[in-house]
Amino acid sequence: MSGDRLAAVVSFVVGLYWFLQGLAYGYWIDMGPGPGFIPVLFGSLTVILSISLFLQTLRHKGATMSAGEVRTILLVSAAVGVTIFLMHILGAFTSLGLFLVAWLCLLEHYPLLAALKIAVPTILVAYLVFIVWLQVPFPKGFFGF
Amino acid sequence: MEIWNYLLLGFGQALQPVNVLFAFLGGLMGVIVGALPGLGSVAGVALLLPLTFKMNPATAIIMLAALYYGNMFGGSISAILINIPGDSPGVMTALDGNQLAKQGRAGQALFMAFSASFCGGLIGIIILTLMGPLLAFFGLKFGPPEFASLIVLALTSIGWLLGDNPVKGVIAGAVGLLLATIGVDMIQGQPRFTFGLVNLSAGVPFIPFVIGLFGLSQVLLMQAHSEEFAGKENPYQKLSLSSSFPTPADWARSAWTIVRSAFLGFYIGLLPGSGATTAAFLSYIAEKRLNRNPERLGKGAIEGVAASEAANNAASIGAFAPLLSLGIPGSGTTAILLGGLMMWGLTPGPLLFKEEPQFVWGLIASMYVGNLLVAITCILAIPFLVYVLKVPRSVLAPIIVVICLLGAYSVNNSVFDLWVMIFAGLLGYFMNRFSFPIPALVLSLVLGPRLQTSIRQSFMMSHGSALIFLNRPISLSLLLIAFILTLLPALSAWQKKRRSAPAAEATR
Amino acid sequence: MTKRLFSLVAVLMVLLIVAGCAGGGSQQATPEAKYPEKPITYVVPWGAGGGSDVMARMVVDIIQQNKFLPQPVVVVNKPGGSGAIGMNEVAQKKGDPYTIIGIVSGQISTPITTNAPVKASTFKPIAALALDEFFLLAKPDSQFKSLKDVVDYAKANPGKLTIGGTGTGSEDHMCTGLFQKAAGIKLEYIPFDGGGETISALLGGHVQLAWANPSECASQLKGGLVKVLGVMAPERLKAYPDIPTFREQGYDAVFRQIRAISGAPDMPDYAVKKIAEALKKVTETERWQKDYIEKNALTSQYLGPEEYAKAIAEAEKQYTEILTDLGLVKK
Structure with missing residues (x-):
C-alpha cells in the first residue's frame, strides 16, 4: 500500500472515531458548544478529506515504503523502547550509556574502546547537568543512579 | 520626561557591579537551560528561586528575569543545530533554522537568531519602559471571545503552511486539532479520548511530542536512508565569527520582519495566559503571509528564524507588563516570579511603581544591560556552538536519541512521555516521508486547546448567543480580517479572470 | 543494516532480561528502629x-x-x-x-x-x-457592594450573573455551588485556566465576579484593583479583619x-x-x-x-x- 493511501485509511478511521465519540460527549449542550464540539466538527472534516485523499491515490498511487525501510524504523524505535524499559531497572544514565555503546559498536562498528570514549563523557556531562545541577528525578536503578 | 528620570534612577541600580554580574549569570543560565531540550524557563526559575531568598530582592529578581529572557536565546541553539527545539517557543525556529544548518549556514542562522532575539528583546524593553503599565490594562480587553477570534484568524492562515498538496495540509491541521482534544475537558471536567490512560488526562504532552516529531524522526530518517547520507557529512563552516555574519541581503530581508515580529510578540506577551510560544507561532504565520516569497519559508529562509526569535523574546518582556503593573502572571514562569516577589514582601501591582520606583526601574534598566550582555555572549559562542556540526553523523545520531530521551523526560518527569516521544517520532517520519506538512499539525496542536476553551467560555458569557463574537470591536475586527484573508485568494483569482476576459476578447 | 539493527535490539533485550532477573527481589523491608535510612x-x-x-x-x-x-x-x-x-x-x-x-x-x-x-x-x-481561604471578588466600581446586592441581582436575573474561577469541579466551583445553595440563586460559573487568568477576566470585565485565594489576589487588593465581597471562612481572617464572612452576611456557606x-x-x-x-x-x-x-x-x-x-x-x-x-x- 502506498504511504498516501495508508494515511487516508488511518485518518479516515481516526476522524470517524473522533466524530462518533464526539457525538457521545455532546456536540451542543446547555446553550453552547459541548465537549464534543471540536471532535465532531474536525472529525467530520478529517473523514471527508481522507476520502478525497483516497480518491487522489486512485489516480497517482504515490510513493511506497520498502519492507527494509519499515523494518529499519521499527527496529530503531524498538531499540529506543527497550532502553526505556531498561531505565527502570538499571537507572536512566546506565541504560542510556549502554544504548550509546551498543549503537556505536553494533551499528557503526566502532571498537569497544572508541565507543566507550564517546559514551562515558557524554553520559557524565548529562549526569552533571540533569542530576547534579538541575536535579531532575530520573528513574534510578539498583546502583542508586 | 518623568520616565527619563526614573530610567536614570533605574540605571543607577542596574549598573551596580553586583547587579550587572547577576544579570549576566542569570542570562547565561537561561541560555543553557533554554538550549537543553525539555527544560524551559519554568524549571530554571523554580530551581533558582530558593537560592535567591538570601539575596537582596532587586539583585535576585534581576537575575531571575535575566534567566527568563536568556532562556529565549537558548531555545534557538538546539533548534538550529540538531533540529530539537529547546523549548516550545523554539519550535518555529527549528523549521528554517535547521534547514539553514543543513545548507551549511548554521553560523549565520545562529547569528541571526541571536541578533533577532536581541532586537526583539530591546524593542520589547523600550515599549515596556514607555508605556508598559498602560498596555497592561489594554491587554485585559482581551477576553475569551477575542482569543477565540484570534485563533480562528491564525487557523485560517494555516493555508499558508500547507505545502504542495492542500488536502494533505488540511488533514495534518485537522488531525492536530483532534489530538488537541485529548485530555480532561476544561469546561465539563470530562475525560476525552484518553483511552483509559491517566497520563493523557492532561492532554498530549506537547514538548515531548515535538521532540519526537522533530528530533527522533530525523534519526529515523538518517537510519532508513543511510545510503543518501553516506559520505555526506553535515556541511560545516570554518570556525570563525566573521564567516558567521549574515549577508547584507539576509539583513535586508530580516530587518522589517524583526521589527514587526517584536511588536506583535510584545503584544501577545501582554495577553493573559498566552506567552512566548503563541507569539512565535503567530509571528511566523504573519511572516509567511507577508513575505514576498512565502514558498521559501520552511526551506531555510533566514527571515523565518528572525520572525520567531524576535517575537518570543519580545513576548517574554511583554509578560512583565501585567506582572509588574497588575500583579497578574501571564505565564508559568512569571507566576513563579510573582511568588518570589511576594516572598520578599514586594507586592506587584499599581502601587509598586509608586512605592518602589527604585526596584521597578532598576529591573527594567537591568533588562537593557542583561539583554545586551547575553546577546554578546551568545554571538561570541557561535564558533564553539557550530563545533557540534563537526561531530560525525554516526556518532551524532545515537547522541540525538539520548538528548531526546533526556529532554522528553525532564518536562514532566514522566516515563510515559517517552513513549509519546517515540510515537511522535514515527509519526514525524511518516509525515516527512510522504510530505504531510508538520507545521500545520504543530500549530493546531498548540492553539487547539485554547480555541475550544475560549469558544465555550464565550458562549457561557453570552448565555448561548453567538453574537458575542460580533458585538465586541476587537473580536469583530479579528474575524473580519480572517474573513477577508480567506476570501483574498478567491478574490484575486476572480480578478485575474476578469482582467484576462477582456484581453481574450481583444485577441479574438 | 537491518541485520545490525536486529543485533542492537537483541543485545538490549538480553540486557533487559538479565537486569530484570538480577534486579528482582532487591527490595527489603526497613527495620522499624532505623527508619528512615534513605531519602x-x-x-x-x-x-x-x-x-x-x-x-x-x-x-x-x-x-x-x-x-x-x-x-x-x-x-x-x-x-x-x-x-x-x-x-x-x-x-x-x-x-x-x-x-x-x-x-x-x-x-x-x-x-x-x-x-x-x-x-x-x-x-x-x-x-x-x-x-487556605476563598474570597469572592468584584471590581471596585461594580454595582455590588455586598453579598446581598449579588443575591438580589441574581434573583432578578437567574443564571445571568457570571462568576469566574479556576477549573471545573475545583475548589472555586464548589464555593460557587455552596453559595448558590445557601442563597437559593443560580449563577453562571465560567472556569479559567489558573488564578492569573481568572483575575484578568474579572479586571477586563469579562466576568462580573471571581474567586481567589488571599495570596492570589493580595497585590490587586492592595492596589485597589479589586474589592472583596466576602470570605468563605467560618470567622474573619487575622490578616484581613475588615472582610466580612459569608455567614455574617446571612449565607451559611463555609469552605476552606x-x-x-x-x-x-x-x-x-x-x-x-x-x-x-x-x-x-x-x-x-x-x-x-x-x-x-x-x-x-x-x-x-x-x-x-x-x-x-x-x-x-x-x-x-x-x-x-x-x-x-x-x-x-x-x-
Whole structure:
C-alpha cells in the first residue's frame, strides 16, 4: 500500500472515531458548544478529506515504503523502547550509556574502546547537568543512579 | 520626561557591579537551560528561586528575569543545530533554522537568531519602559471571545503552511486539532479520548511530542536512508565569527520582519495566559503571509528564524507588563516570579511603581544591560556552538536519541512521555516521508486547546448567543480580517479572470 | 543494516532480561528502629511554583534546616491531570515507607467528578498542615457592594450573573455551588485556566465576579484593583479583619482548602508516626508561621493522622454532595 493511501485509511478511521465519540460527549449542550464540539466538527472534516485523499491515490498511487525501510524504523524505535524499559531497572544514565555503546559498536562498528570514549563523557556531562545541577528525578536503578 | 528620570534612577541600580554580574549569570543560565531540550524557563526559575531568598530582592529578581529572557536565546541553539527545539517557543525556529544548518549556514542562522532575539528583546524593553503599565490594562480587553477570534484568524492562515498538496495540509491541521482534544475537558471536567490512560488526562504532552516529531524522526530518517547520507557529512563552516555574519541581503530581508515580529510578540506577551510560544507561532504565520516569497519559508529562509526569535523574546518582556503593573502572571514562569516577589514582601501591582520606583526601574534598566550582555555572549559562542556540526553523523545520531530521551523526560518527569516521544517520532517520519506538512499539525496542536476553551467560555458569557463574537470591536475586527484573508485568494483569482476576459476578447 | 539493527535490539533485550532477573527481589523491608535510612520522596502532583510546590519546598527546607528527620526529603513534581498523574504514580507504591504526596482539596474533588479509582482516601493520611481561604471578588466600581446586592441581582436575573474561577469541579466551583445553595440563586460559573487568568477576566470585565485565594489576589487588593465581597471562612481572617464572612452576611456557606500530606497506600505505621512528628515540629517553627502562613494569609492548623483521616472522609462526603448538586458527578 502506498504511504498516501495508508494515511487516508488511518485518518479516515481516526476522524470517524473522533466524530462518533464526539457525538457521545455532546456536540451542543446547555446553550453552547459541548465537549464534543471540536471532535465532531474536525472529525467530520478529517473523514471527508481522507476520502478525497483516497480518491487522489486512485489516480497517482504515490510513493511506497520498502519492507527494509519499515523494518529499519521499527527496529530503531524498538531499540529506543527497550532502553526505556531498561531505565527502570538499571537507572536512566546506565541504560542510556549502554544504548550509546551498543549503537556505536553494533551499528557503526566502532571498537569497544572508541565507543566507550564517546559514551562515558557524554553520559557524565548529562549526569552533571540533569542530576547534579538541575536535579531532575530520573528513574534510578539498583546502583542508586 | 518623568520616565527619563526614573530610567536614570533605574540605571543607577542596574549598573551596580553586583547587579550587572547577576544579570549576566542569570542570562547565561537561561541560555543553557533554554538550549537543553525539555527544560524551559519554568524549571530554571523554580530551581533558582530558593537560592535567591538570601539575596537582596532587586539583585535576585534581576537575575531571575535575566534567566527568563536568556532562556529565549537558548531555545534557538538546539533548534538550529540538531533540529530539537529547546523549548516550545523554539519550535518555529527549528523549521528554517535547521534547514539553514543543513545548507551549511548554521553560523549565520545562529547569528541571526541571536541578533533577532536581541532586537526583539530591546524593542520589547523600550515599549515596556514607555508605556508598559498602560498596555497592561489594554491587554485585559482581551477576553475569551477575542482569543477565540484570534485563533480562528491564525487557523485560517494555516493555508499558508500547507505545502504542495492542500488536502494533505488540511488533514495534518485537522488531525492536530483532534489530538488537541485529548485530555480532561476544561469546561465539563470530562475525560476525552484518553483511552483509559491517566497520563493523557492532561492532554498530549506537547514538548515531548515535538521532540519526537522533530528530533527522533530525523534519526529515523538518517537510519532508513543511510545510503543518501553516506559520505555526506553535515556541511560545516570554518570556525570563525566573521564567516558567521549574515549577508547584507539576509539583513535586508530580516530587518522589517524583526521589527514587526517584536511588536506583535510584545503584544501577545501582554495577553493573559498566552506567552512566548503563541507569539512565535503567530509571528511566523504573519511572516509567511507577508513575505514576498512565502514558498521559501520552511526551506531555510533566514527571515523565518528572525520572525520567531524576535517575537518570543519580545513576548517574554511583554509578560512583565501585567506582572509588574497588575500583579497578574501571564505565564508559568512569571507566576513563579510573582511568588518570589511576594516572598520578599514586594507586592506587584499599581502601587509598586509608586512605592518602589527604585526596584521597578532598576529591573527594567537591568533588562537593557542583561539583554545586551547575553546577546554578546551568545554571538561570541557561535564558533564553539557550530563545533557540534563537526561531530560525525554516526556518532551524532545515537547522541540525538539520548538528548531526546533526556529532554522528553525532564518536562514532566514522566516515563510515559517517552513513549509519546517515540510515537511522535514515527509519526514525524511518516509525515516527512510522504510530505504531510508538520507545521500545520504543530500549530493546531498548540492553539487547539485554547480555541475550544475560549469558544465555550464565550458562549457561557453570552448565555448561548453567538453574537458575542460580533458585538465586541476587537473580536469583530479579528474575524473580519480572517474573513477577508480567506476570501483574498478567491478574490484575486476572480480578478485575474476578469482582467484576462477582456484581453481574450481583444485577441479574438 | 537491518541485520545490525536486529543485533542492537537483541543485545538490549538480553540486557533487559538479565537486569530484570538480577534486579528482582532487591527490595527489603526497613527495620522499624532505623527508619528512615534513605531519602524520602515527596511527590507534588502539581507544577513547579504552584501553591502545593511552594508548601512542599518550604516544609522540606525547614526539615533540613532543623534536622527534624535524619534523612533528606526530596521534592519531585509530577504535574498534570489536576493531580491525577502524580496520584496514580504514588498509588502504585503500596506499602512504600519512603514516598509521600501533597494533597489539596482539588485532589479530593477531581476523582469524584471523573470517577477515578484513585481517590484522596486511597493514600495513608499523615498530617494536614494549613487551610487556605476563598474570597469572592468584584471590581471596585461594580454595582455590588455586598453579598446581598449579588443575591438580589441574581434573583432578578437567574443564571445571568457570571462568576469566574479556576477549573471545573475545583475548589472555586464548589464555593460557587455552596453559595448558590445557601442563597437559593443560580449563577453562571465560567472556569479559567489558573488564578492569573481568572483575575484578568474579572479586571477586563469579562466576568462580573471571581474567586481567589488571599495570596492570589493580595497585590490587586492592595492596589485597589479589586474589592472583596466576602470570605468563605467560618470567622474573619487575622490578616484581613475588615472582610466580612459569608455567614455574617446571612449565607451559611463555609469552605476552606486543605493543604496536607499523605503517604503511599498502606504505608507502615512507624513511618507515618515519624513523618507526622516531624511535620508537627515544622508547623511549630517561627519560620513556618512567619514566612509561610502569614505571607500567604493561610490559617495554620495541624491535624495528626487520625484527625486528618477523619477530615478527608468528611470532605469526600461533603464534596460529593456539592458536586452532585452542581451536576458534575458522572454516574
